Amino acid sequence: MNICPHCREAGGIKTWEKRFSSRGNPVTCKLCGGLSHVLASSAGGTFVVTAFLFLIAVLAGALSGSWLVGLSVCLLAVAYNLWAWQREALWPIPKENAQAARRANWVLAAVYLVIAFFS
Numbered sequence: 851m852n853i854c855p856h857c858r859e860a861g862g863i864k865t866w867e868k869r870f871s872s873r874g875n876p877v878t879c880k881l882c883g884g885l886s887h888v889l890a891s892s893a894g895g896t897f898v899v900t901a902f903l904f905l906i907a908v909l910a911g912a913l914s915g916s917w918l919v920g921l922s923v924c925l926l927a928v929a930y931n932l933w934a935w936q937r938e939a940l941w942p943i944p945k946e947n948a949q950a951a952r953r954a955n956w957v958l959a960a961v962y963l964v965i966a967f968f969s
């Protein structure tokens with residue numbers, strides 16, 4: 851269930867759209883047209899925990915000498931990731947803020963290009 855923070859309806863936002871949303875690239879609700887995104891900090895936290903669980907899976911598999919142990923911890927990591935994304939809240943963002951964030955991304959990209967060019 852991806853509840854739109856604007857119209858409080860589920861069904862206007864797909865989970866994969868939510869996954870790739872950010873301030874500069876918000877999802878558009880099909881029902882009300884409102885923009886929303888997942889907080890970068892919580893998305894980053896989910897990524898860190900998932901990566902950590904995968905690391906444990908590799909370690910557990912290597913230490914126990916059984917790929918079944920590694921595989922089951924891997925499945926746990928995948929399950930955690932899906933669950934964490936499911937409960938991730940969407941935050942409303944005004945159109946102007948999304949545009950400003952996108953412009954900031956472009957400015958950052960341009961700065962990186964210039965640094966890469968001159969270094």
Ligand SMILES: [Zn+2]
Nearest residue numbers: 854857879882
């Ligand atoms: Zn909506």
